Amino acid sequence: MAENRLLDVVDVHQSYGEERVLEGISFEMDRQDVKVLVGPSGSGKSTMLRCINRLTDIDEGEIALDGESIYDMNQNDLRRQVGMVFQDFNLFAHLTALENVTLGLKRVRDMSEPDAVEKAARQLESVGLREQANSYPAELSGGQKQRVGIARALAMDPKLMLFDEPTSALDPELIGEVLEVMRDLAEEGMTMLVVTHEMGFARQAATDVLFLEDGELVEQGPPDQLFEAPEQDRTRDFLGRLTSLHGDQ
Amino acid sequence: MTRSTKRAVRDGALAVFWLWFGARLLNDWFGGVFVAAGEPFFDPQPVADASTALREAVAGTGVLGEPVGWVANGLGSLSFAMTYLPDLAAGAWLTVVLTIFATIFGLVLAVPLAAARVYGRVTHWVALAFIELIRGTPLLAQLFVLYYALPLSRWFAAVPYLGSGIVPEQAVWVAVVGFTINSAAYQAEYIRGSIEGIDPGQLVAARSIGLSRVQGIRYVVMPQALRFAIPSWTNELVYLTKYSSLAAFITVGELFHAARAAAYANYRFLDLFLLAAVVYLALVLSATTVMEWVRGRVAIPGVGGSGDGRMSAD
Ligand SMILES: Nc1ncnc2c1ncn2[C@@H]1O[C@H](COP(=O)(O)OP(=O)(O)OP(=O)(O)O)[C@@H](O)[C@H]1O
Ligand SMILES: [Mg+2]
Numbered sequence: 001m002a003e004n005r006l007l008d009v010v011d012v013h014q015s016y017g018e019e020r021v022l023e024g025i026s027f028e029m030d031r032q033d034v035k036v037l038v039g040p041s042g043s044g045k046s047t048m049l050r051c052i053n054r055l056t057d058i059d060e061g062e063i064a065l066d067g068e069s070i071y072d073m074n075q076n077d078l079r080r081q082v083g084m085v086f087q088d089f090n091l092f093a094h095l096t097a098l099e100n101v102t103l104g105l106k107r108v109r110d111m112s113e114p115d116a117v118e119k120a121a122r123q124l125e126s127v128g129l130r131e132q133a134n135s136y137p138a139e140l141s142g143g144q145k146q147r148v149g150i151a152r153a154l155a156m157d158p159k160l161m162l163f164d165e166p167t168s169a170l171d172p173e174l175i176g177e178v179l180e181v182m183r184d185l186a187e188e189g190m191t192m193l194v195v196t197h198e199m200g201f202a203r204q205a206a207t208d209v210l211f212l213e214d215g216e217l218v219e220q221g222p223p224d225q226l227f228e229a230p231e232q233d234r235t236r237d238f239l240g241r242l243t244s245l246h247g248d249q
Numbered sequence: 250m251t252r253s254t255k256r257a258v259r260d261g262a263l264a265v266f267w268l269w270f271g272a273r274l275l276n277d278w279f280g281g282v283f284v285a286a287g288e289p290f291f292d293p294q295p296v297a298d299a300s301t302a303l304r305e306a307v308a309g310t311g312v313l314g315e316p317v318g319w320v321a322n323g324l325g326s327l328s329f330a331m332t333y334l335p336d337l338a339a340g341a342w343l344t345v346v347l348t349i350f351a352t353i354f355g356l357v358l359a360v361p362l363a364a365a366r367v368y369g370r371v372t373h374w375v376a377l378a379f380i381e382l383i384r385g386t387p388l389l390a391q392l393f394v395l396y397y398a399l400p401l402s403r404w405f406a407a408v409p410y411l412g413s414g415i416v417p418e419q420a421v422w423v424a425v426v427g428f429t430i431n432s433a434a435y436q437a438e439y440i441r442g443s444i445e446g447i448d449p450g451q452l453v454a455a456r457s458i459g460l461s462r463v464q465g466i467r468y469v470v471m472p473q474a475l476r477f478a479i480p481s482w483t484n485e486l487v488y489l490t491k492y493s494s495l496a497a498f499i500t501v502g503e504l505f506h507a508a509r510a511a512a513y514a515n516y517r518f519l520d521l522f523l524l525a526a527v528v529y530l531a532l533v534l535s536a537t538t539v540m541e542w543v544r545g546r547v548a549i550p551g552v553g554g555s556g557d558g559r560m561s562a563d
Binding site for chain 1: 448450451453454455456457458459460461464468469472473476549550551552
C-alpha cells in the first residue's frame with residue numbers, strides 16, 4: 001500500500017433496513033487530497049461520510065484509515081482522527097464558541113483547562129473568530145457558527161476532515177467566509193472530503209470530483225476533466241445543472 | 250399594576266413572611282430567644298379583648314354598627330392567627346424540609362432515570378417500569394407501604410440524633426423517602442420530555458469529536474435538557490409543597506397536620522385551614538420566586554426557551 005494513502009473505501013454497501021443506500025462504492029484518498037462529492041438529493045452522500053467515522057455502520061465492504069480497518073479501531077479514537085462538519089452546524093448550544101472547542105480537548109484528549117483554552121483560542125483565531133470566543137451559538141451568524149464548527153473539528157488534530165454541505169444552510173452573503181476558511185485549510189495540506197454544491201470551490205480547490213447517483217459512484221476525476229469532458233452523459237447533465245445554479249464563488 | 254410593582258408587592262410580602270418564619274424557628278429551636286418557645290411573639294389577648302369590647306359597644310345598633318362589627322371581626326381573626334401561627338410554623342418547617350429534600354434527592358434520581366428511559370436498552374425497561382409503577386399508584390398508598398409495611402422507620406429509629414433538636418424524627422425521613430421516590434418518577438418524565446426536545450444533532454456532534462455516548466449525554470444533552478426542564482421543575486416544587494400534606498397520614502406533624510391538630514383543640518376547622526392555606530401560599534410563592542432566580546442565573550441565550558429575550562432569529 002502506498003505510503004501516502006490515507007483512506008481506502010472498498011466496495012462499500014450500506015442500507016437502512018430495506019432501503020439500500022450505498023451499492024458498492026470504492027475510492028481512495030491520499031494525504032492532502034481534497035475530494036468533492038456531488039450527487040442528487042438522496043443519492044447517499046451524507047451516508048457515505050457517516051460511514052467513514054462510523055456514525056453509520058456498513059453492511060459489506062471495507063473502509064481503512066491509514067491502512068487500518070476502521071472496524072479494528074476504537075470507535076472514539078477513530079472519530080477523534082476524523083473531523084466532521086455539519087450542514088446545520090450542530091454547535092453545542094449551551095457552550096460558548098471557545099467552550100465548544102475546548103470540550104473535546106478536555107474530555108477526549110485529556111488536556112488541562114489552561115492548555116485546552118490556549119489551543120482553542122488559537123484555533124478560533126485561525127478561522128477569524130478571536131472576538132467571538134465568548135459568544136454563545138445563538139449570538140453568532142450562520143457563517144460564524146460554521147467556522148466555530150470547523151474550529152471544533154480541527155482542534156482534535158484530525159487526519160481527515162469530512163464536510164457535509166457546510167454552506168447549504170447559509171445565506172448567500174455568508175457562504176464566502178466559510179469557503180475561504182476551507183480553501184485555506186486545503187492549501188495548508190489538510191485531507192478533505194467535501195459534499196458541496198459549490199462548484200467554484202470544486203474547480204479551485206478539489207483534486208478530484210466524485211459524482212454519486214443512486215448509491216453508485218458514476219464517475220470520478222480531476223475537476224477539469226469532469227466539468228469539461230465527462231465520460232458519462234449523466235455526469236454532464238448533473239454538473240451542468242449544478243453549475244448554472246451555484247456558479248463560481 | 251405593572252410587572253415590577255406586582256413583583257415588589259410579592260417580594261415585600263415574602264420578606265415579611267420569612268422574617269417572621271425565620272425569627273419563629275430561631276426562637277423555638279433555641280429555647281426562647283425572644284419569647285418562650287412556641288409562645289406568640291405578641292400577646293393576642295389585648296387584641297381579642299379589643300374585639301370583644303367593640304362588638305359589645307355596637308351590640309343592638311343594627312345596620313349602623315355593622316362597619317364597626319367588621320373591624321371587630323378582623324381583630325378577632327388577628328388574635329386567632331397570633332395564637333395559632335406558632336403551631337403552624339413548626340408544621341411549615343417540616344413541610345419545607347420534606348419538599349426540599351424530596352425535590353433535590355428526586356432530581357438526583359431522575360437524571361439517570363430519564364437518561365435510561367431515552368437512551369437505555371435494558372435499563373430503558375427498568376426505568377419505564379419504575380416510572381409507571383410510581384405514577385400509576387396513589388402517593389398515599391406508597392407512603393403507607395413505606396411506613397407500615399417496610400422496616401424503614403425501624404432503621405431510621407437506629408440513626409442517632411434523629412428527632413433530637415432541630416433534626417426531624419424518623420417518620421419525617423420515611424416521608425422524605427416516599428416523596429423522593431414519587432418525585433423522581435415525575436421529574437424523570439419532565440426531563441425525558443426535555444431530552445426529546447433537543448436536536449439529535451447535538452449528540453451526533455458530540456460523538457463526532459470522539460466523546461462517548463455517556464459523555465455526550467453528560468456534557469452536551471443534560472446541561473441543555475435540565476435548563477429546558479426548569480419550568481416543569483418549578484411546578485414539581487409547587488405540587489410537592491402541597492402534596493407533602495399527605496405525610497400527615499403517616500404521623501408527620503407538617504403544616505396540614507399541625508393545623509388539624511390545633512383545630513381539634515377548639516373546633517375552628519375552617520379558620521385554621523384558612524390560616525394554613527395562607528402559609529402554604531407563602532411557601533409556594535417562595536418556591537416560584539427562588540426558581541425564577543435560578544432560571545435567570547443559569548440562563549444561556551438560545552437555551553431554555555423564552556425569558557432571556559436574546560433568542561436569535563434562526
Ligand atoms: N437515519 C436514516 N434512516 C433511514 N433512512 C435514511 C436515514 N438517513 C438517510 N436515509 C435515507 O438514505 C438515503 C440517502 O440519504 P443521504 O442523506 O445519504 O442522501 P444525501 O445524498 O446526503 O442527500 P441530500 O443531498 O438530501 O443531503 C435517502 O433515501 C434517505 O431517505
Ligand atoms: Mg446529505
